[in-house]
Amino acid sequence: MSITDLEWYKSNSPSWKNPDLKGLDVDGSRYHSKEFMDKEWNHMWPKVWLLMGREDEIPNPGDYQMEEFGRESFLMIRQNDNKIRSFYNVCQHRGARLTFNDLGSAETFKCPYHGWQWRIDGELIEAQDAEDFPEGNPCGKLKLEEVKTETFAGFIWINMDKNASSLKDWLGPVWDDWEAYEIHKWKRYVAQTVNVPCNWKIILDNFNESYHLPTVHAPERAVTKRRMPSGVDTSYRSTQFDLSDEGHNRMIMRAGYGSMQKDGKLEDPLYSVMQEWDMNPDDYTGKGIETREAIQKAKRDNGPERGYTHYKNLRDEQLTDAFHYTLFPNFAVSLWADGFHFLRAKPHPTNPEKCVFDNWWYSSNPDKESAPVRTTVGISKRGEYADRDFFELGEKSLGQTIDQDTAVFILQQHGLRSRGFNRAYFAGQEKRIRRFHEMIESYFE
Ligand code: FES
Ligand SMILES: [Fe+2]
Known part of the structure; x- marks a missing residue:
């Protein structure tokens, strides 16, 4: 040969x-x-799957990784059930960034502007003067905007398209090639x-x-x-x-x-x-x-x-x-x-x-x-x-x-x-x- x-x-x-x-x-x-x-x-x-984070950097509930991407910023957060969910890093009150810290641990995300507090699953749990909103109390009503999240090879991947196909379908033959290496x-x-x-x-x-x-x-x-x-x-x-x-x-x-x-x-x-x-x-x-x-x-x-x-x-x-x-x-x-x-x-x-x-x-x-x-x-x-x-x-x-x-x-x-x-x-x-x-x-x- x-x-x-x-x-x-x-x-x-x-x-x-x-x-x-x-x-x-x-x-x-x-x-x-x-x-x-x-x-x-x-x-x-x-529309595309993006490799954004690493699972082992956020091992415990409340641990999060923030990653900037072009005009966006995402929070990948370990949940109480151990799964990882991701959200746009933006407050739903008037659009402030919730954090510029790239890695951390939090019980809630408190917006630096007016202090609204978002739980790690994206729910709003506290707002100043909550009774003063003509459209109704925002707590329990507003949520952080979530993005599709999957994990593979120890990495966290996100997709801004809610209707995106699975990560496995997206990766095609790459999935099988990489699995053997135990990269996670x-x-x-x-x-x-x-x-x-x-x-x-x-x-x-x-x-x-x-x-x-x-x-x-x-x-x-x-x-x-x-x-x-x-x-x-x-x-x-x-x-x-x-x-x-x-x-x-x-x-x-x-x-x-x-x-x-x-x-x-x-x-x-x-x-x-x-x-x-x-x-x-x-x-x-x-x-x-x-x-x-x-x-x-x-x-x-x-x-x-x-x-x-x-x-x-x-x-x-x-x-x-x-x-x-x-x-x-x-x-x-x-x-x-x-x-x-x-x-x-x-x-x-x-x-x-x-x-x-x-x-x-x-x-x-x-x-x-x-x-x-x-x-x-x-x-x-x-x-x-x-x-x-x-x-x-x-x-x-x-x-x-x-x-x-x-x-x-x-x-x-x-x-x-x-x-x-x-x-x-x-x-x-x-x-x-x-x-x-x-x-x-x-x-x-
Ligand atoms: S912009 Fe976040 S609390 Fe006002
Ligand atoms: Fe080169």
Whole structure:
């Protein structure tokens, strides 16, 4: 069997339905025009499932998470029956925001303006001068406006459309792919939330293609520009690309391509990963390509005793290879056997040339493992989970790879404003971008 044989992959990770593209022209105005932003806000965002919160951050009744999203803000609240319900974060008296606190615990939400008190199930229980309302006492009558809420993979998802189909139907084949990893048990080790001066779709476009990997991310030390330091083969010829009917995309790239220096010695992080799994990486000098099966075997043999309970559910390629998903409309993840690189872009409330970008990392959480946790920004100590860190782009590093990505986001935002740009001229391997824009357009019909 050839290591570059794409058919091998397809037999293991069966292709999705891969619907035909319509051939939409993707012009620059959709990245900077207020009109296009309004169309998205009026027709698309109120209809889609959005990944918004994390169940384990609000474990007890009354615990809540507030998440801003464009012009809206939502409260996800753990109820007395342990379920999570979500509400618009807005008082029904005269529209004040109830809280700007992003995480907390409350018995009631007391509006800072006139003091109306809302119970965690959304009922109004106290209003000043309640007898003075010609339309009747608002208590027991008014409720916070609720939004549809479901949970999956430990995340809280909301949909502003009360008639939305179930989250499972929405996720389609992504649901089955992710279930095996037991992601609900994983813990967050990086949580950077950054204001970025570009349209939110520039970020999703970038995560919808691997064409930029050799030019933007190729480390100088690499022997060929098709190799990533983790030993992933980034050539489109050996990459599996999939589109789902639901509008989500997947890309699978094989590891074990061998990440070697000129003398054939393996490089980090592959070098250290082999040591962590009790292999001698020097035995693989000049034979990087053989590391893939060796790591799979080591994880298979030693994973369970180290507490990696999900390995039994994973196929061999899921133990080593790069599985990348883009979930329509605004979420992307690189999913590794032990890492969930959470990449989300949220629109700015009013400015189409700004957005909020989340660069987070969740790691599997085996009970017995004390090895360091490899994240997007470096190595973390196991058990040292991350609180949320809000900042402006440039104030801190997002990790080498994402710093490289954000630099091109800005370049592209500037260029897309130009009269000199007509439309994108896509490569075949960039078809997921066209599909993404065609999905957005489908909400305008
Ligand atoms: S706006 Fe909330 S109590 Fe008046
Ligand atoms: Fe990138």
